[in-house]
Amino acid sequence: MSRRRTPTSADCRRALWLLGVAPPLDHDGVLRAWRGRVAQAHPDRHVGDERREQAAATLTRALNEARETLDWWIEQDLDWPSARGGVREVRFDEPEPWPERAPAEEVAPVCSVTGLRRGDRVRLRPYDGDVLVVEGTEVDQRDRSVWVRLVDQPQPVRSDRVRLAAFSCPACGACAGPAVDEPTIRPCPDCLIDLRRLEQRPDEAARIRRAIEARARAGESLAESIGDGRLADRARERRRWARRLAPAGPDDLQAALLSAFSSAWERWGERPAADS
Ligand SMILES: [Zn+2]
Known part of the structure; x- marks a missing residue:
């Protein structure tokens, strides 16, 4: 498999997420995690069902790339990006390991609490006003509340008053107005949360599938x-997709959901602001 470009810290973070591991890691740790995940996902386990085979093949490919990315990361001896977990890791200003990299490839990390990242378009409660742009998020250490900084707004706003706007989720079809020429195509915060849970609790796959259909x-x-x-066409297609998955067993369902999320993530990472 040939790598298309140098991995970014966003790729590294995604690879850690896909393999379900936390840094620091060595090559053996990567290999162990990869073996465990591939054993579950391998297409040979799904022979005879084309759709499941395809989902498993997509996931296996993503896992192989994740392993390659992490091995490369270890070889280069780079600092690990903060991957997931606690509120303390909420930050948008994480230093990138390649300051000389072309600006077009820069993708801001996602806030693990709100699922937002710099550049996201949002509206404030009651969600019918102007579209604003996220600059970053921060945590008030006194009460652990999360605040969203907005471009051209003097005061940060509590995260529960902020909702994504002008977007469509390629995993579940969730979307929000206003209608614009180029809505942001990105996994919605619910998918980010659900699928992180799925990674830790495969037995939640059926519930998550129902939530996606809803x-x-x-x-x-x-x-x-x-x-x-x-946006309506995409949502309709995702609803049909989720319904087709209803009879799948837990392993197949997990593989299909993870592969959907993985491609949604990839698309978001590579094309942060627009869709064709
Ligand atoms: Zn979604």
């Missing part, structure tokens, strides 16, 4: 209410 249905009616046919 979000797709809600996304479809919302897209129709704001008159955006493309």
